[in-house]
Amino acid sequence: MNNEKQFTPKISENDLPAIFRAADKSSISAQRRYLYLVIFDLGLMILGAISTSLPLGVGQIKTIAAIAGAIVIGISLILMLVMKIAAYEDLWYSGRAIAESVKTLTWRYMICAEPYFRECRQKDIDTQFISHLEMILKARKSLGLAMAGDANSGDQITQRMRDIRESNFEDQKKIYLEARVVEQKDWYGNRAKANDHEATIWLIIVAISKIFAIASAILLVRWPSSSLNIAPIFAALGASFMAWSQVKRHQELALSYSVASHELGFILAKAEHIKTNKELSDFLLDAENAISREHTLWIARRDREISYWADKPT
Secondary structure (H helix, E strand, C coil), X not given: CCHHHHCCCCCCHHHCXXXXXXXXXXXXXXXXXHHHHHHHHHHHHHHHHHHHHCCCCCCHHHHHHHXXXXXXXXXXXXXXXXXXXXXXXXHHHHHHHHHHHHHHHHHHHHCCCCCCCCCCCHHHHHHHHXXXXXXXXXXXXXXXXXXXXXXXXXXXXXXXHHHHHHCCHXXXXXXXXXXXXXXXXXXXXXXXXHHHHHHHHHHHHHHHHHHHHHHHHHHHHHCCCCCCCCHHHHHHHHHHHHHHHHHHXXXXXHHHHHHHHHHHHHHHCCHHHCCCHHHHHHHHHHHHHHHHHHHHHHHHHHHCCCCXXXXXXX
């Protein structure tokens, strides 16, 4: 058997438990639907501002504009109700929480870390691992796994997981360092840079919208007889762009991802001193705690916030 070929560090999603793939796909699907609804609602805000700002004359045209404005408000109210009932935001975060918890548990299983030590009987370890997966799922009963489709099928303990667990210490160490710690560290670093860049772009866009709103208001003061008042349109654009930026939370994510990347870097610097299975287990717990800490803070920030949809003026 070619050990080097079989135990290459790369780990794919298909190598992880079916519950991970289902939770991950459900989270991505819920996130996509949630963001689409946010975009639609912000579009309605801008459309409402346009319908009340442009000179539409009198008579029938003005009546049609008033009716259109009422329809926009009605659709916005319906949209709020849909968001409340569908709870896509909750499904997004719940799915992400399950996926990350399962991934951490899976790495513990594969690397024979606490509580899945190498010395224990494999039957007992498998039973314990499945029991822990069930506990994670029961803690988030509201997860919409139906959105995961085919991802719900598959093994909870894959052959790849068993192969890595049965491999020798050096293979396990190499796989964990490269496929988990280094990959996660690089992912955090790249996402921190991308979010910081996007935060800057949206800040500039919001600033430009507000500048145009101020300029439009000044022009209206200068020529009060003008029937064209586009200041509310630019104000609505600025508010919409700001709301979108808050939903995406680029600046906050840039900071938390940067901290997590550095923390994993500190932990990774200790890797050369790992010489035993127990030291690898302790190292894994430190690394997974760092990863879990970033994710836990992300969930906590969301849970203590008042929903944008509950506060949005209609």
